[in-house]
Amino acid sequence: xxxxxxxxxxxxxxxxxxxxxxxxxxxxxxxxxxxxxxxxxxxxxxxxxxxxxxxxxxxxxxxxxxxxxxxxxxxxxxxxxxxxxxxxxxxxxxxxxxxxxxxxxxxxxxxxxxxxxxxxxxxxxxxxxxxxxxxxxxxxxxxxxxxxxxxxxxxxxxxxxxxxxxxxxxxxxxxxxxxxxxxxxxxxxxxxxxxxxxxxxxxxxxxxxxxxxxxxxxxxxxxxxxxxxxxxxxxxxxxxxxxxxxxxxxxxxxxxxxxxxxxxxxxxxxxxxxxxxxxxxxxxxxxxxxxxxxxxxxxxxxxxxxxxxxxxxxxxxxxxxxxxxxxxxxxxxxxxxxxxxxxxxxxxxxxxxxxxxxxxxxxxxxxxxxxxxxxxxxxxxxxxxxxxxxx
Amino acid sequence: xxxxxxxxxxxxxxxxxxxxxxxxxxxxxxxxxxxxxxxxxxxxxxxxxxxxxxxxxxxxxxxxxxxxxxxxxxxxxxxxxxxxxxxxxxxxxxxxxxxxxxxxxxxxxxxxxxxxxxxxxxxxxxxxxxxxxxxxxxxxxxxxxxxxxxxxxxxxxxxxxxxxxxxxxxxxxxxxxxxxxxxxxxxxxxxxxxxxxxxxxxxxxxxxxxxxxxxxxxxxxxxxxxxxxxxxx
Numbered sequence: 001x002x003x004x005x006x007x008x009x010x011x012x013x014x015x016x017x018x019x020x021x022x023x024x025x026x027x028x029x030x031x032x033x034x035x036x037x038x039x040x041x042x043x044x045x046x047x048x049x050x051x052x053x054x055x056x057x058x059x060x061x062x063x064x065x066x067x068x069x070x071x072x073x074x075x076x077x078x079x080x081x082x083x084x085x086x087x088x089x090x091x092x093x094x095x096x097x098x099x100x101x102x103x104x105x106x107x108x109x110x111x112x113x114x115x116x117x118x119x120x121x122x123x124x125x126x127x128x129x130x131x132x133x134x135x136x137x138x139x140x141x142x143x144x145x146x147x148x149x150x151x152x153x154x155x156x157x158x159x160x161x162x163x164x165x166x167x168x169x170x171x172x173x174x175x176x177x178x179x180x181x182x183x184x185x186x187x188x189x190x191x192x193x194x195x196x197x198x199x200x201x202x203x204x205x206x207x208x209x210x211x212x213x214x215x216x217x218x219x220x221x222x223x224x225x226x227x228x229x230x231x232x233x234x235x236x237x238x239x240x241x242x243x244x245x246x247x248x249x250x251x252x253x254x255x256x257x258x259x260x261x262x263x264x265x266x267x268x269x270x271x272x273x274x275x276x277x278x279x280x281x282x283x284x285x286x287x288x289x290x291x292x293x294x295x296x297x298x299x300x301x302x303x304x305x306x307x308x309x310x311x312x313x314x315x316x317x318x319x320x321x322x323x324x325x326x327x328x329x330x331x332x333x334x335x336x337x338x339x340x341x342x343x344x345x346x347x348x349x350x351x352x353x354x355x356x357x358x359x360x361x362x363x364x365x366x367x368x369x370x371x372x373x374x375x376x377x378x379x380x381x382x383x384x385x386x387x388x389x390x391x
Numbered sequence: 392x393x394x395x396x397x398x399x400x401x402x403x404x405x406x407x408x409x410x411x412x413x414x415x416x417x418x419x420x421x422x423x424x425x426x427x428x429x430x431x432x433x434x435x436x437x438x439x440x441x442x443x444x445x446x447x448x449x450x451x452x453x454x455x456x457x458x459x460x461x462x463x464x465x466x467x468x469x470x471x472x473x474x475x476x477x478x479x480x481x482x483x484x485x486x487x488x489x490x491x492x493x494x495x496x497x498x499x500x501x502x503x504x505x506x507x508x509x510x511x512x513x514x515x516x517x518x519x520x521x522x523x524x525x526x527x528x529x530x531x532x533x534x535x536x537x538x539x540x541x542x543x544x545x546x547x548x549x550x551x552x553x554x555x556x557x558x559x560x561x562x563x564x565x566x567x568x569x570x571x572x573x574x575x576x577x578x579x580x581x582x583x584x585x586x587x588x589x590x591x592x593x594x595x596x597x598x599x600x601x602x603x604x605x606x607x608x609x610x611x612x613x614x615x616x617x618x619x620x621x622x623x624x
Contacts, residue, residue, distance in 0.1 A: 279487075279489060280489075280491060282489075283485075283489040283491070285450070285474070285477075286448065286450060286477060286483045286485075286489075287477070287478065287483070287502060287503050287506065287550075288474050288475065288477040288478020288479070288503065288506050289474060289478075289506060290470060290471050290474040291470055291474075292471075381451075382450045382451075383445045383450050383451050386450070386485070386489070
């Protein structure tokens with residue numbers, strides 16, 4: 001293979017590595033951004049004040065973690081800056097089957113979360129009857145075989161541990177990317193749940209809007225927080241961060257492998273180049289070039305691969321990545337089983353920092369693999385080089 | 392002669408490792424070359440001609456003795472100082488031309504000047520002047536691959552001469568050329584020797600070259616066998 005063809009082969013492989021690294025990382029960044037935005041909008045708000053005993057990972061704490069929110073917080077709830085939510089474990093019997101659910105009480109008039117709680121009040125009285133109106137997510141609806149207007153029996157234990165049961169009517173079904181507000185979750189009016197459980201005025205946690213969260217953040221023990229535990233946005237996002245970080249590890253391995261293949265090709269070409277062009281190297285030295293300068297020339301020559309790869313990668317990568325950003329990457333339906341917010345499509349996010357970091361990474365690694373073989377020149381005897389012999 | 396000396400070799404000996412022992416390529420060479428000489432080192436293959444030129448050209452150092460070129464003792468020079476000496480004071484002409492194939496004739500000749508950081512206008516003037524000397528001004532933009540062997544060697548002469556060095560070392564310059572081209576390139580060098588006063592040192596065993604030399608040093612088994620001054624006879 002000629003030098004020209006070899007160069008373009010190297011440049012092509014490196015340009016693929018360059019674009020794929022940006023694509024993978026852009027996809028992760030996009031997912032991260034989307035997952036956070038959706039989680040804030042549907043589940044967490046910008047901060048959470050919760051009952052000290054509440055542990056979101058342990059459903060057995062739900063029965064103990066309820067209380068009337070601290071007095072100072074009531075004003076914020078009334079003003080719409082905070083939204084109380086009450087949780088209780090329950091069983092539902094859609095179509096005679098038994099499924100375990102979490103009943104979640106939320107104010108139908110709230111606007112902090114995207115959950116269409118207003119639909120709870122939208123059912124005509126003749127449809128609603130004496131049943132409790134509820135909204136559920138599309139995943140829950142699908143797994144339970146429910147549709148709008150369907151009824152099911154729900155059984156729960158009140159504050160005294162006494163079982164009770166009522167009909168629930170589905171007032172609305174929502175579509176969300178956040179499975180934790182959907183799978184096995186039934187949202188009903190807060191007051192109704194408080195009445196059903198005998199927990200009047202109580203809630204498990206209170207979600208805060210941005211303004212209130214910013215006020216609360218510097219002083220977690222704010223007066224209105226009472227003894228409730230404050231969880232800031234960073235802590236609420238830690239699960240997403242952990243999953244993205246785990247995924248980043250896998251993506252990084254793929255990126256490094258790709259980059260290594262490309263760099264190995266450059267290294268190989270450089271070794272061959274130094275070997276085949278000994279006579280030329282000898283001539284440079286005879287003409288008065290210092291060995292250090294010859295090493296520099298060969299290193300720059302190798303690094304030009306990276307420059308060309310970045311240019312070539314930009315030529316085909318910008319339109320491709322732009323198109324992917326416009327259309328998004330469709331995600332398979334089963335992806336949401338992971339329990340994290342994954343949209344139907346992931347819209348990659350290519351930040352300037354990501355692009356610059358990748359450019360610098362490709363450039364520096366190319367510089368190193370170009371320098372290593374070129375370094376041999378400094379040990380070369382010019383008289384031997386002129387004969388075109390092996391070092 | 393010594394006041395006018397460009398190259399002084401005093402007891403120069405060169406040994407190379409060969410197997411478990413050492414091979415002596417040059418033994419006790421004592422020679423002086425003055426300014427404007429047109430001299431040749433003649434001998435059969437393996438007699439040490441190229442080794443001697445390499446030492447004079449600061450591409451190698453003697454194992455024993457001293458080689459002083461343009462006032463610099465070769466053994467004492469660092470790599471950078473040797474490179475500077477070659478760049479400013481010595482021109483090389485090789486048997487296989489050693490032109491850089493990706494560059495044009497013009498760029499090949501210009502290369503030596505690029506290392507001297509001469510400005511573009513002056514470089515252009517000097518390159519074209521050198522190409523005029525060898526009669527290749529009209530082929531300035533041709534690639535070496537499109538030139539004949541004789542033309543390639545003339546480009547190599549222009550490249551060696553463009554910086555007007557005090558000394559030009561030509562290693563078997565006619566070995567790859569036919570008779571007419573051999574005469575032509577040696578005549579070109581002779582002309583430059585007369586006009587510019589440049590010292591030319593050849594390594595050759597080509598009789599066509601030898602007939603133009605003012606001084607011939609015969610090497611045999613790495614030692615000076617005899618010297619002749621054909622122009623005096």
